[in-house]
Amino acid sequence: MTTVPTARTATPVSPAPAVRRRRGRFLPYWLLLPGLAWLIVFFVVPMVTLLTTSLQTGDPFNGYSLTWHWANYSDALRAYHSQLIRSFEYAAIATVAALIIAYPLAYAIAFKAGRWKNVLLVLVVAPFFTSFLVRTLAWETILSDNGFVVRMLRDVGLLGAEGRLLATPIAVVCGLTYNFLPFMTLPLYASLEKIDPRLVQAANDLYANPFTAFWKVTWPMSMPGVVGGTLLTFIPAAGDFVNVQFLGAPQQQMIGNVIQSRFLVASDYPVASSLSVVLMFIILVLVVVYIRRAGTEELV
Amino acid sequence: MPEALQDLRLVRLTKRFGTVAAVDDIELTIPGGSFFALLGPSGCGKTTTLRMVAGLEEPTAGAILIGEQDISRHKPYKRPVNTVFQNYALFPHLDVFENVAFGLRRRGVRNVKQQVDEMLELVELSGYGPRKPGQLSGGQQQRVALARALINRPQVLLLDEPLGALDLKLRRQMQLELKRIQVEVGLTFVHVTHDQEEAMTMADSIAVMNAGHIEQLGSPTDLYDNPSTVFVANFLGQSNLVRAAVTGVDGDNLLLNVHGNRVVVPRARSRAEGTEVLLGVRPEKLHLTPVSGDATATANTFTGTVVDTSFIGVSTQYVVRTAWGQEVTAFAQNDGKSALVPPGDEVVLSWHAEHGFCLDASEDVTAGVVIDDEADVRPTAGARS
Numbered sequence: 128m129t130t131v132p133t134a135r136t137a138t139p140v141s142p143a144p145a146v147r148r149r150r151g152r153f154l155p156y157w158l159l160l161p162g163l164a165w166l167i168v169f170f171v172v173p174m175v176t177l178l179t180t181s182l183q184t185g186d187p188f189n190g191y192s193l194t195w196h197w198a199n200y201s202d203a204l205r206a207y208h209s210q211l212i213r214s215f216e217y218a219a220i221a222t223v224a225a226l227i228i229a230y231p232l233a234y235a236i237a238f239k240a241g242r243w244k245n246v247l248l249v250l251v252v253a254p255f256f257t258s259f260l261v262r263t264l265a266w267e268t269i270l271s272d273n274g275f276v277v278r279m280l281r282d283v284g285l286l287g288a289e290g291r292l293l294a295t296p297i298a299v300v301c302g303l304t305y306n307f308l309p310f311m312t313l314p315l316y317a318s319l320e321k322i323d324p325r326l327v328q329a330a331n332d333l334y335a336n337p338f339t340a341f342w343k344v345t346w347p348m349s350m351p352g353v354v355g356g357t358l359l360t361f362i363p364a365a366g367d368f369v370n371v372q373f374l375g376a377p378q379q380q381m382i383g384n385v386i387q388s389r390f391l392v393a394s395d396y397p398v399a400s401s402l403s404v405v406l407m408f409i410i411l412v413l414v415v416v417y418i419r420r421a422g423t424e425e426l427v
Numbered sequence: 428m429p430e431a432l433q434d435l436r437l438v439r440l441t442k443r444f445g446t447v448a449a450v451d452d453i454e455l456t457i458p459g460g461s462f463f464a465l466l467g468p469s470g471c472g473k474t475t476t477l478r479m480v481a482g483l484e485e486p487t488a489g490a491i492l493i494g495e496q497d498i499s500r501h502k503p504y505k506r507p508v509n510t511v512f513q514n515y516a517l518f519p520h521l522d523v524f525e526n527v528a529f530g531l532r533r534r535g536v537r538n539v540k541q542q543v544d545e546m547l548e549l550v551e552l553s554g555y556g557p558r559k560p561g562q563l564s565g566g567q568q569q570r571v572a573l574a575r576a577l578i579n580r581p582q583v584l585l586l587d588e589p590l591g592a593l594d595l596k597l598r599r600q601m602q603l604e605l606k607r608i609q610v611e612v613g614l615t616f617v618h619v620t621h622d623q624e625e626a627m628t629m630a631d632s633i634a635v636m637n638a639g640h641i642e643q644l645g646s647p648t649d650l651y652d653n654p655s656t657v658f659v660a661n662f663l664g665q666s667n668l669v670r671a672a673v674t675g676v677d678g679d680n681l682l683l684n685v686h687g688n689r690v691v692v693p694r695a696r697s698r699a700e701g702t703e704v705l706l707g708v709r710p711e712k713l714h715l716t717p718v719s720g721d722a723t724a725t726a727n728t729f730t731g732t733v734v735d736t737s738f739i740g741v742s743t744q745y746v747v748r749t750a751w752g753q754e755v756t757a758f759a760q761n762d763g764k765s766a767l768v769p770p771g772d773e774v775v776l777s778w779h780a781e782h783g784f785c786l787d788a789s790e791d792v793t794a795g796v797v798i799d800d801e802a803d804v805r806p807t808a809g810a811r812s
Contacts (some may be wrong), residue, residue, distance in 0.1 A: 328483050329516035331503040333575065334533035343529075347520045 141268065181400035191396055199401040207385050207402060214381040215409070217296070218365035221303035224351065225311040225360050228304070233315035233352070234345075238324065251312050263302055263373045270298050294376035302370035310359035317353030319345070354421045362410055382406055432459030432615055433494030435480070435583050440489035440499075442475050449475040451639035452489070457583075462609050462616045462628035466623060468662070468795075472639040473619045474513075477585050480617065481510045493582050504533075509576035510585040514592060515568050516562040520587050523547070523571050524556035529578040546578045549608060566597045573605070577612060586618040590625060602628045623663045626652070635659050637795065651709075655698045657663070657786050660707050662795035667713065667755040670788060671706040681785065686751040690727050690783065697785035705786040712782040713757035715745055716765075716774040728777040743767060747774060 181199055185191035204211070236247045254262055269276055269294040280286040292298050322345060330340035367382030382402060389399035435457040442450040450472040465473040478484035480491055482503030491499040498506050509530065515587065517526050527543045547553050550570040560568055569589060576584055589605070590598045590607070604628045609616045620626050626633050627647040635642040635650065635658070643659045654660035657668065671683040671690065681697055683690040685706060692706065699705070718730060727811055735746040736755065739760075745757045745768065757776060765779045770775060 252804070301609060323516065325512060325514070325516045326518060328503075329510070329512055329518070332481055332483070332508075332510045333530035333579070334501070334504045336504050336530075339533060344520075350520075 161294050177400050177403060181404050183397045185397075187394035196397070199397045200405065203398045204405065205400045206398075207382065210385050211382045211402075211405070211409075212379050213379070214365050214383065214406075217300055217303060217379075217381060218361050218367075221300050221307065221361050221364050222311075222357050222361045223387055224300065224304040225308050226357060229311040229315055229356065230353075233312050233319050236316055237319040237322075248316070251309050251316075254309060259306060259369060262306060266298075266302050266305065267293065267373045270301070291391065293374060294379075296375070296379050298374040299370050299379050300380075303364045303367060303376045306367075307360040307364055309355035310363075314355035314359065315349065315352040318349045318355075322348050350421060354418060356416070358414060362414070364412060366406060432613070433582060434492075435615060436461050436490075436492040437476070438490040438492065438530065440476065440479065440491065442472070442479060442484060443487045448639050450479070450486075453636075453639075453641050455634060455641060455644070457615060457617060458632075459582075459615050460613055461631045462606065462618065462629055464618045464620060464626035464633045465636055466620055466626040466633050466662075467636035468621055471636040473621075473636045474587055476636070477510070477587055477617065477619045480583065481508055481585055482506050483510075483778070507582040508585060509579050509581040510587060511569075511572045511576050511589045513583055513587045513589070515560075515572035517568055517571055517575070519560055521559075522556065522807065523552065523558050526560065526571055527574045529575060534579075538638040542578060546574045549577070549611065550574045565593055566601060568590075569593060569601060570604075573608070577608070579612070580612070583615045583617055586616060588620055589618070590620075590622075598625070605629060627663070629677045635662060637662075653696060653784060654707070654786070656794070657705065657790040657792060658795035660784075660786060660795070661793070665710055665756060666707045667710060667757075668705045668707050668786070668792050669749075669753060669755070671704050671785075673702045673704060680780065683785075685729070686749070688729055691780045692785050693781055696781070696783065699785045699787045701788070703788040705788050705790070705792065707784045707786055708778050708782060709794065710744070710756040710759075711742075711758040712778050713755070714775050714778060715747070715757050715768060716761055716775045716777070718775055719770060727780055727783070728775050729755075730773060730775050732774050733768050733774055736767060736770055738767065745774075747776060749776075 167279055178192070179193050180196065182193060182195050183191040184194045184196045184199075223250060232251075236244055236251075239365050268274060271277070272293065277286060277290075280292070281288060281290060286292070292301075326344050327340050327350070328422075330344045331337070368381060368382050368387050369425050371379050371381050371384050386399050386402050386406075389395045389402065437453055437455040437457075440450055440453050440455075453472075453476065465476060465704060467473045474482055479486050479499070482498075482505075486499055486580060489499070490497045493507060498508075502712075518529065521529070524543055524547075527546055528539050531539045531542060543556070544553070544635050547556060550567075550573055552567060552570055552574070555563070555567065555571075560571060563571065569592075573589070586605075590601050593601060602625055605616075605618075618626070618630060630647060632644065632646050633650055634644045637658050643655045645653075650659060651663055654663065654666070660666035660668065669685055671685040673681060674684045675682040676694065677691070679694050680691045681694050683692060683706060685703065690706060697704065729749050731747040731749040733745055735744075737744045740761070742758045742760050745759065746754050746755050747757060755776070
């Protein structure tokens, strides 16, 4: 550091450093360019298209044109509010279930796994080696009417003789929970792993029994992971349509299925678009409220 | 709360990790209300001992008693003991107020606010309540950690290298601060440290630990002036140790022969059996006079050659090679009465008989020599007693 000023005074004044400095000043923006271009092409443009489409009128045969027809929204909500509400219900239940399953798992990996830590983490990620569709299809087999799960549940009387799991809300929520479990586990693990075990010892030393020490120290300190994991589970789960398609029935249709069929089957682009916008908007509001309430920005 | 403070007693306390005994059958009584230091190099078992008292480590054998009550099987959160952790272990998600209030809240104590405010005042952090630990300096965090433990008025407060993370200047300041607070609150403090100066500054009594057992227990002056093992002689300050043969007894004195020099040591200051002993003299107790000058003393003298002279300021440190080739260290106060002796000069080293001590010659002469990561504390050791 200290040698720099002498070196600079020794160099004769020339235009070269100024040019270099100017180019240097713009360098960060040049580096931004690829990402920016990507975002414009694949985010801003589709977004604008989506918003304008949602305000169009017309029919599949003569095409649609932008008429600022806001009634698309009210029509769509009137027709599909039950699917919308169901989506958030299923997503919420699946998120809570995933949290309940993933928290002890992440806790055990972070604090108790010792040298098995990396093996267990690989196992958590392992499902990603096969595709989402294949995994959901596997669940279809597992929960099928002559699969061992249904037979066992029938044998012990938890299901009636004709009772089934496929095509029920249970199957859909199970599928959602399973599919998004790694998204819950990994952020939880990351924030639990950072907690210094000496803090728990300090809590014990200060009259906190293991249960209180968990609620007053470990849990609040893992909040970034809880918030991250629940968001990563809830958001895709609310928009999911694959699980209903394979594991559910028309009675369990979620908003994702409606959007998909409006778009691809009925070619009703305006309603499909307005439902997408509504879904996005509601998720955005929920996320903002949730992050505010969880107060993660205060966490160190 | 303040019923008479009770003693902390460790009875045949042992902790083994596998086959290694980290703490090996130690017996110790720490009087209620005292400032007690467990001093030793890293790995000597002092922290393990502390953690057993706190309940964070389970003893392999033995008992821990506060007064008459054996707490060695109690859960940590049920012990009247609190700890100031080495790296403070402050809760980063809670502000200073809630950190300090943590113990009170767990016990459902009333008037938390008043007590926390008083405690923050005691550690001179009034007004810092709403801050997060991450916003405080190391010294401030240290004081929060202290307040968080002290507020519970434990029977015993444990301090695990509490000043280790602070820089030298702050550490000196906090040493005095800790001592002041201990006197003010009047609780039993048990302080674990590897820093002999820190232990001597603060503690009423010190137990020097080495390899899982206690080498010597006593007041700082007692340990320094009258070490009972080579380890203590070397670990607390510096010592010159030379081999000597016991030639006889003269009243209360022991007569020694040190490579042909006649030396007298009071019998009360000898811890050795047999005829082979190690004679010890602290560097600042050795007086250095030019050989040409008037050598008044007849007993307790050596001659030697100065090989190194380092001027430190308050004192000068000499390394002198004796006639039989051993190097000894002598500190001379720079009181202006004598000139600096340059290397190469012949000198006479002398000392008062009551400043010598004798140790068991079978011990390793280098035991407890600090090979030095804490260079800062060494040179002052001689100047202090």
